[in-house]
Amino acid sequence: MRTSLTETQTIEKYLFGRMSNEDRLLLETKMTLNPELEEKVYLQRQVYEQVKAYGRKQLSADIQAVHHQLFTAPQYRGFRQRVMAIFKT
Amino acid sequence: MNSKQQNPKSKEELFTSLYLEVFPAAAALVSKNGGSFDQASDVFQEALICYYEQVIIGNKITEISDKAYLLGITRNLWYQQMRMGREHESLEVVTQLSETQPTLPSPHRILRFLETAGKKCMDMLQAFYYDQLPLEKIANRFGFGSTRSATVQKYKCLEKMRQEVSKQELTYADFTD
Numbered sequence: 001m002r003t004s005l006t007e008t009q010t011i012e013k014y015l016f017g018r019m020s021n022e023d024r025l026l027l028e029t030k031m032t033l034n035p036e037l038e039e040k041v042y043l044q045r046q047v048y049e050q051v052k053a054y055g056r057k058q059l060s061a062d063i064q065a066v067h068h069q070l071f072t073a074p075q076y077r078g079f080r081q082r083v084m085a086i087f088k089t
Numbered sequence: 090m091n092s093k094q095q096n097p098k099s100k101e102e103l104f105t106s107l108y109l110e111v112f113p114a115a116a117a118l119v120s121k122n123g124g125s126f127d128q129a130s131d132v133f134q135e136a137l138i139c140y141y142e143q144v145i146i147g148n149k150i151t152e153i154s155d156k157a158y159l160l161g162i163t164r165n166l167w168y169q170q171m172r173m174g175r176e177h178e179s180l181e182v183v184t185q186l187s188e189t190q191p192t193l194p195s196p197h198r199i200l201r202f203l204e205t206a207g208k209k210c211m212d213m214l215q216a217f218y219y220d221q222l223p224l225e226k227i228a229n230r231f232g233f234g235s236t237r238s239a240t241v242q243k244y245k246c247l248e249k250m251r252q253e254v255s256k257q258e259l260t261y262a263d264f265t266d
Binding site: 004005008009012039040043044046047048049050051052053054055056057058059060062063064065066067069070076079082083084086087 | 100101104105108109112113116117120125126129130134137138141196199200203204211214215218219220241244245247248250251252254255
């Protein structure tokens, strides 16, 4: 793999806590000496957070599509009535 | 490795069956505590996301049936919302860690930007890190000849998205200075 990809892989191991103590200390030392590397670690952490938010957003859209289907399609009429009856006082 | 995810049931089928079997009980619970249909729907949808992350992706072994577990999550989320006195406490608020720094663009804004700048990469990274699909499946779905080239592409995408996040932060800094 290209050197930069190896570095990205190393950062991933670091952020996911899959590194030995020695490797972790080594990387942290490198980071203090190399602000560019530190910036990469910071940005990569953000990318993982964004990917998680993105995954949830997609999942939420899938769930809403199912909800919509259940509360509009004719074959679920019985289900709908059962649910709506719960909210009638 | 991931038995529940490998079973052929689609997400749509999974959520439909969970809805049919658990939503009436969840709705009854919310209604009993004075909640509305919309509130029941919101809290149940959040519970489904938790359930999906823990049980389907995380392979969490539950002592009780999956349905009882999902109802339990709904109950906890609902009571939590009532305690906090807020009706629409969304999942995102809890998970957005980096929102406190006022000089940075909001995570929502960055996400919208990343979606436009690199939809394909985001889809692929989602398959790796959020859905945690097996490597072979990912290679297949995204048209890679081997799992190795899928892995290489994953790291390329991480690098690309890292640059995009950085670009976004720089642009934002220009506006706020």
